[in-house]
Amino acid sequence: MTQLRSAIIRFLKSKAGAVATEYAFLIAFIAIAAAAGMGLLGENLAIFFTDIGQALTNISGNLPCPFANCAS
Numbered sequence: 001m002t003q004l005r006s007a008i009i010r011f012l013k014s015k016a017g018a019v020a021t022e023y024a025f026l027i028a029f030i031a032i033a034a035a036a037g038m039g040l041l042g043e044n045l046a047i048f049f050t051d052i053g054q055a056l057t058n059i060s061g062n063l064p065c066p067f068a069n070c071a072s
Helices: 002-013 016-060
Strands: none
Touching: none
């Protein structure tokens, strides 16, 4: 019985569980922040490349054909 009692007291005094819980919360917070950041970055990148594509489409009509056999 004294071994069980000393094991319970040792478990209650141990801080390893608290540290593990703190690390779990820290990892969860980082994962949430990373997911939100990637979502915002993804939307902005899509808009950025769409704008570039539209700009290239707009100026492509004004470029001369570099080949001798271009279809007009």
